[in-house]
Amino acid sequence: MKKSFYIILLLFGMALNAKSQISIDSVLYTIEQNNKTIQANVQLWEAKKMEYKTGLMPSNPKVDYDFLNGSPVGAGNQIDFAVTQSFDFPTVYSKKKQLSEEQIKQAEFQLTSAKQDILLEAKLTCIELVYRYKFQSEVLKRKESTDKWLSDFQSSMVKGERSILDVNKAKLQLTEINADFQRNLSAINQLNQKLTELNGGVVLNVTDLSYSEIIEVPSFENLEEEIKANDPIREYIEQENVIIEKKIELSKAMSLPKVEAGYRYQAILGQRFNGVHVGLTIPLWENKNKVKAQQANLEFNDLNLLNHSNERYYYIQNIYEKQLNLKLTLDEYETLFTGLNTVELLDKSLELGHISTIEYFMELSFYYGALKNYLMTEKEYRQSIAELFKYKL
Numbered sequence: 001m002k003k004s005f006y007i008i009l010l011l012f013g014m015a016l017n018a019k020s021q022i023s024i025d026s027v028l029y030t031i032e033q034n035n036k037t038i039q040a041n042v043q044l045w046e047a048k049k050m051e052y053k054t055g056l057m058p059s060n061p062k063v064d065y066d067f068l069n070g071s072p073v074g075a076g077n078q079i080d081f082a083v084t085q086s087f088d089f090p091t092v093y094s095k096k097k098q099l100s101e102e103q104i105k106q107a108e109f110q111l112t113s114a115k116q117d118i119l120l121e122a123k124l125t126c127i128e129l130v131y132r133y134k135f136q137s138e139v140l141k142r143k144e145s146t147d148k149w150l151s152d153f154q155s156s157m158v159k160g161e162r163s164i165l166d167v168n169k170a171k172l173q174l175t176e177i178n179a180d181f182q183r184n185l186s187a188i189n190q191l192n193q194k195l196t197e198l199n200g201g202v203v204l205n206v207t208d209l210s211y212s213e214i215i216e217v218p219s220f221e222n223l224e225e226e227i228k229a230n231d232p233i234r235e236y237i238e239q240e241n242v243i244i245e246k247k248i249e250l251s252k253a254m255s256l257p258k259v260e261a262g263y264r265y266q267a268i269l270g271q272r273f274n275g276v277h278v279g280l281t282i283p284l285w286e287n288k289n290k291v292k293a294q295q296a297n298l299e300f301n302d303l304n305l306l307n308h309s310n311e312r313y314y315y316i317q318n319i320y321e322k323q324l325n326l327k328l329t330l331d332e333y334e335t336l337f338t339g340l341n342t343v344e345l346l347d348k349s350l351e352l353g354h355i356s357t358i359e360y361f362m363e364l365s366f367y368y369g370a371l372k373n374y375l376m377t378e379k380e381y382r383q384s385i386a387e388l389f390k391y392k393l
Contacts, residue, residue, distance in 0.1 A: 024126040024212045031122045034200035045107040052103040061085045076269045084262030092253045099246040109236040119393040122198045123386045129191040131379035143177045166357040230391040237305045244298045251290040323384035333374035342367045
């Protein structure tokens with residue numbers, strides 16, 4: 001069991017030291033091409049577009065044929081034949097076409113919004129994975145150092161220079177480190193499985209993933225305006241208003257009379273009659289309250305737009321303030337860890353006997369705890385930046 005564990009460590013270390021690094025942007029590009037939900041949404045909205053293009057032409061022509069037997073026999077038979085075509089008022093067709101065009105535009109906003117949701121989920125997963133890889137690298141370093149000290153303590157104990165307590169402390173530390181390694185390795189496997197799921201079941205060979213360059217964050221006012229201008233959900237809701245207005249115009253046009261024209265033929269008692277058929281449909285009841293219903297929908301959609309704008313504004317504000325605070329903390333950590341050689345100093349102090357074994361491991365635990373918080377802060381900061389710039393995905 002111990003041998004297999006070291007093999008895993010070795011293989012993992014080789015993966016971490018791979019020369020070729022994969023960027024998050026390249027992973028997102030691959031997922032965009034392979035994600036099944038994105039593909040399904042494209043197919044769905046292609047079908048919707050075709051649906052929106054139906055019903056733009058006049059209704060089908062109608063053919064009637066009647067053959068009536070006369071009674072008594074001498075009365076003769078009667079034949080009636082008619083071909084008719086009904087037409088809406090001419091403006092109806094132009095209104096239907098305009099409505100169709102606006103509905104097709106709306107489909108693009110829905111597709112963009114759904115794609116951005118998936119790509120943001122993938123990007124947050126990638127950032128989490130980079131953090132896990134970096135943390136695992138530090139765990140491996142700590143394990144290597146603790147292994148060395150455990151071996152030294154065991155050798156020194158044989159010579160009478162160390163006690164069994166020192167050996168046990170090193171073993172205890174090693175057990176905690178191995179537990180951290182296994183937990184982190186499990187998290188890495190789960191994150192890779194999530195990326196495979198998002199990639200449509202196609203395995204991504206993400207053995208070494210690197211952070212993307214950080215985008216400079218503008219002022220809150222400028223960023224909020226930029227997000228607002230590129231918000232597909234806002235555009236979708238605004239487009240819904242345009243569609244409702246077109247439906248109102250169409251309902252009004254549908255309240256105008258319909259025309260029916262055609263040819264009619266009749267034969268009875270050896271006589272034939274044929275000529276033009278003209279009819280007029282007066283829509284007194286069919287479209288009643290349709291305009292009022294669409295106006296009510298318009299008022300509801302206006303409120304929906306205000307609600308979305310309000311939610312988006314405060315969501316962005318919260319994320320913006322979060323990234324500002326994280327940036328301050330991250331800068332402090334970076335300043336602290338730049339040129340810091342705590343591990344080397346502790347190793348030297350323990351070697352020279354300036355500190356005890358328990359002091360050494362306690363100080364080392366403080367150091368690695370701070371390092372883990374540093375890596376965690378870096379991850380959370382980058383995730384908050386990803387959420388702010390979701391509209392660029």
